[in-house]
Each structure stands twice: as C-alpha cells, then as structure tokens.
Amino acid sequence: xxxxxxxxxxxxxxxxxxxxxxxxxPSKPDGEDVLQEVWLAAxxxxxxxxxxxxxxxxxLAIAANRxxxxxxxxxxxLEIPYEDMTExxxxxxxxxxxxxxxxxxxLGGLGTQDRQxxxxxxxxxxxxxxxxxxxxxxVGTVKSRLHTAKKRFRETYPYPPRRRGMIDMIxxxxxxxxxxxxxxxxxxxxxxxxxxxxxxxxxxxxxxxxWAMYDFPQKEIxxxxxxxxxxRAMVHGVEGVEVVSVERSLRKAAARGDEMADGTERTFIAQxxxxxxxxxAETHVGNGVKRMATFLDSDAFCANWGFGADNxxxxxxxxAKGLICDNGNGLxxxxxxxGVMDVVGRFxxxxxxxxxDTVRVVDLGAYNAGVMSETYIDSNGRTVLWRRFNxxxxxxxxxxxxxxxxxxxxxxxxxxxxxxxxxxSCLTDYVL
Numbered sequence: 001x002x003x004x005x006x007x008x009x010x011x012x013x014x015x016x017x018x019x020x021x022x023x024x025x026p027s028k029p030d031g032e033d034v035l036q037e038v039w040l041a042a043x044x045x046x047x048x049x050x051x052x053x054x055x056x057x058x059x060l061a062i063a064a065n066r067x068x069x070x071x072x073x074x075x076x077x078l079e080i081p082y083e084d085m086t087e088x089x090x091x092x093x094x095x096x097x098x099x100x101x102x103x104x105x106x107l108g109g110l111g112t113q114d115r116q117x118x119x120x121x122x123x124x125x126x127x128x129x130x131x132x133x134x135x136x137x138x139v140g141t142v143k144s145r146l147h148t149a150k151k152r153f154r155e156t157y158p159y160p161p162r163r164r165g166m167i168d169m170i171x172x173x174x175x176x177x178x179x180x181x182x183x184x185x186x187x188x189x190x191x192x193x194x195x196x197x198x199x200x201x202x203x204x205x206x207x208x209x210x211w212a213m214y215d216f217p218q219k220e221i222x223x224x225x226x227x228x229x230x231x232r233a234m235v236h237g238v239e240g241v242e243v244v245s246v247e248r249s250l251r252k253a254a255a256r257g258d259e260m261a262d263g264t265e266r267t268f269i270a271q272x273x274x275x276x277x278x279x280x281a282e283t284h285v286g287n288g289v290k291r292m293a294t295f296l297d298s299d300a301f302c303a304n305w306g307f308g309a310d311n312x313x314x315x316x317x318x319x320a321k322g323l324i325c326d327n328g329n330g331l332x333x334x335x336x337x338x339g340v341m342d343v344v345g346r347f348x349x350x351x352x353x354x355x356x357d358t359v360r361v362v363d364l365g366a367y368n369a370g371v372m373s374e375t376y377i378d379s380n381g382r383t384v385l386w387r388r389f390n391x392x393x394x395x396x397x398x399x400x401x402x403x404x405x406x407x408x409x410x411x412x413x414x415x416x417x418x419x420x421x422x423x424x425s426c427l428t429d430y431v432l
Contacts, residue, residue: 203270278313330414339366
C-alpha cells in the first residue's frame with residue numbers, strides 16, 4: 001500500500017484500534033505501550049496490506065496479537081499459579097472482593113492440570129491447536145480436558161447461569177411519592193458512584209435494581225425497568241458482566257388493556273474498573289430483528305451508549321470541581337461541545353417519609369445535547385432521585401412547540417441565562 005493511502009487508513013481506524021487496546025489492557029499506560037507496538041508493527045508490515053477496505057480488520061488482528069504478547073510476558077511460565085488466574089483483560093477489580101475470593105476459591109479446588117488448561121485458554125487466549133503443541137498432546141485431548149475443566153469449575157463456582165423468568169414484575173408505586181429537595185449549608189462530599197450511567201444499577205455480580213419514570217405534572221408512572229446482573233460475559237475479548245433489563249411501557253399496556261403485558265428485554269455488557277463504569281455492548285430486538293452494537297462497531301455506538309473520550313466511561317469518583325456554579329438564580333457553566341458534569345451542592349432529599357443526605361450531580365449536555373439532568377446521590381453511591389430538564393427549544397421542530405408552552409406548570413431552571421423545563425423524574429427501589 002502506498003504511504004499516503006496507508007497514512008489515511010491509520011487516521012480513519014485510529015479510534016477503533018485505541019478503544020480495542022485500552023479495553024483489553026489493565027491501565028492506560030499499559031495500553032499506550034501496546035499501541036506503540038501496534039503502530040510500529042503496522043508500519044513495518046504495511047506492504048502486506050493490499051486492500052485499504054481491509055485495513056480495520058488487519059489493524060485489529062495486529063492489536064489482538066500485541067495484547068496477547070502483553071499477557072504472555074505476564075505469565076512467563078507455563079505453570080501459572082492459580083492466584084494469577086483472576087487477572088483478566090482488562091482488570092476487573094471493581095467486581096468486588098467477594099467475587100474475586102469466590103473465583104480464587106473455585107480455582108483452588110481444581111487440580112493443576114485443570115488450572116493450567118483454563119489459564120492457557122482464558123488468560124493467554126490460546127487456540128486449541130496451540131495448546132496441543134505446548135502441552136504435546138492431541139487436539140482431541142485438549143478439547144476433552146478443557147470441557148472437563150470448565151465443568152469442574154462450574155460445579156464449584158457459586159454464581160449460577162442465568163435462567164429465564166429471573167426478573168419479577170416491578171413493584172414501584174403508580175403515583176410518585178411526595179418529594180422535597182432542601183439545600184444544605186454543609187459542603188458537598190466526594191462519593192464513589194459506580195452505577196451504569198442512566199440505568200441506576202451497579203454492574204457487579206449479584207446486583208439488581210428496579211426503577212420507574214414519572215411524568216410531570218401528573219406524577220404518574222409511565223415506564224418501568226427491572227434490571228439484574230445475570231453473569232459474566234465477554235465481548236471482543238474484553239470481560240464484563242451481562243445486565244438484563246426488562247422494560248414496560250404502562251401507556252402501551254393501558255392502550256392494549258393489558259396491565260401485565262410482556263416487557264421488552266434489553267441486554268447490556270457492562271464493565272466496572274477502579275476508576276470508570278462503561279457499556280461495552282447493547283442488544284435488543286427491533287422490528288423482529290435482534291440487533292447488537294458493541295464499543296468497536298462505530299462512533300454511533302459511542303453516541304448512543306458511550307460516555308467520555310473513546311467511551312472510557314463515566315468516572316466513578318465524583319466530587320465538586322467548580323465547573324458548574326449555582327448563583328441562586330440559576331446555573332452557570334462553560335459551553336463545550338462535549339458537555340460538562342459536576343457536583344453542585346449538597347441537599348436533603350425527602351421521599352415519602354424517608355430523608356437522604358445527598359450531593360447533586362448536574363449533567364449539562366454531557367450525555368445528551370440540549371438536556372440538563374440532576375442526579376441526587378447519597379454517601380453509599382446510590383441514586384435517590386433523578387430529574388430531567390429539556391432546553392426550552394429542545395427538538396422544537398419535532399414536538400411543534402417550546403417546552404415552556406407544553407408544560408407551563410413544570411419547574412424551570414435557568415442555565416447560562418437560558419430556560420430548561422422539567423420533563424420527568426425517576427425513582428428506584430433503593431428509596432422505598
């Protein structure tokens with residue numbers, strides 16, 4: 001391939017290759033080291049690439065090989081101690097100590113031969129023919145040993161596979177309880193917030209969450225969501241957990257005269273690390289076709305499900321940075337293409353008869369252009385209340401009127417001198 005065409009291909013594919021490598025390595029410095037090797041290998045072998053349209057797959061193959069090399073260097077000996085078996089691509093330490101201990105305990109109950117073959121297959125990413133060469137045994141024996149090792153691990157691992165019907169009908173009230181939000185004189189606290197952005201569930205084994213949307217000013221329930229982490233999952237060699245969401249539209253159900261109508265099921269693969277929480281893949285059925293999108297598919301995935309530069313995810317440690325200020329008459333914030341998010345004040349939120357000490361996280365256009373949201377989070381890192389506000393002209397050409405005219409009795413907030421109108425709120429079973 002000519003130098004000019006090769007350079008153009010690298011520019012076009014750079015983002016997807018970086019996302020792939022950063023997802024498969026434990027830290028950004030490790031990823032940067034691997035990327036240097038990827039670009040160097042690609043340049044040295046550029047003449048082997050004949051067709052520019054195959055450049056993306058070619059680069060990803062190089063990146064996958066360099067990531068395997070990275071982990072091979074970490075496991076220099078064939079006999080890998082089982083303590084190292086919990087090392088994943090990338091590191092998943094935010095699954096929690098309990099899960100790590102369960103994995104280690106399950107592996108500890110296996111024999112050396114089982115631990116070895118699981119390490120070659122899962123940790124080092126070896127193909128079965130490669131494993132046969134390393135172990136000097138037939139491929140058929142590799143298949144048999146791997147099948148047996150998987151079976152023995154499943155028998156000792158405490159988390160069962162997902163079963164249909166695990167998510168029950170949601171039980172949130174049809175009418176939103178009374179909510180009072182009172183500003184506190186105390187300074188806002190820093191908090192570890194590990195929930196999936198906008199979905200209110202922590203992507204960790206054993207977690208469940210139910211939540212609902214309430215339209216204003218009627219305060220009536222309109223949509224319900226029941227989520228459960230159903231097991232471990234992997235996409236493009238990156239490990240996370242599967243989160244199943246059963247979603248019901250009460251409006252559609254009422255129109256059909258069937259309050260218990262079956263809900264729509266959506267599946268996420270989500271990943272929680274020491275510093276970020278992000279979505280790796282999303283699957284749903286649309287027009288009778290099952291559709292899946294992953295973090296490598298296109299920039300469109302990042303626009304719909306991503307967050308942060310190259311879908312690094314949302315930071316799990318949140319604290320006041322002074323980016324958004326509340327002057328008493330409204331909010332002031334810097335104008336950026338990517339939006340801004342910040343902790344703005346400390347509040348007591350009373351839901352029904354329960355009081356919660358919270359900080360308010362304001363998202364101004366960071367997740368959705370023309371939208372401002374408030375998330376009230378307690379010291380446990382759980383959402384107590386979520387509220388959405390639309391810019392007065394948000395999608396005016398679609399809805400046919402300004403939001404202030406459509407919802408004249410709803411609360412408004414001024415942001416940089418412009419009106420935002422409250423549309424709906426969300427509550428989770430955490431506050432009930």
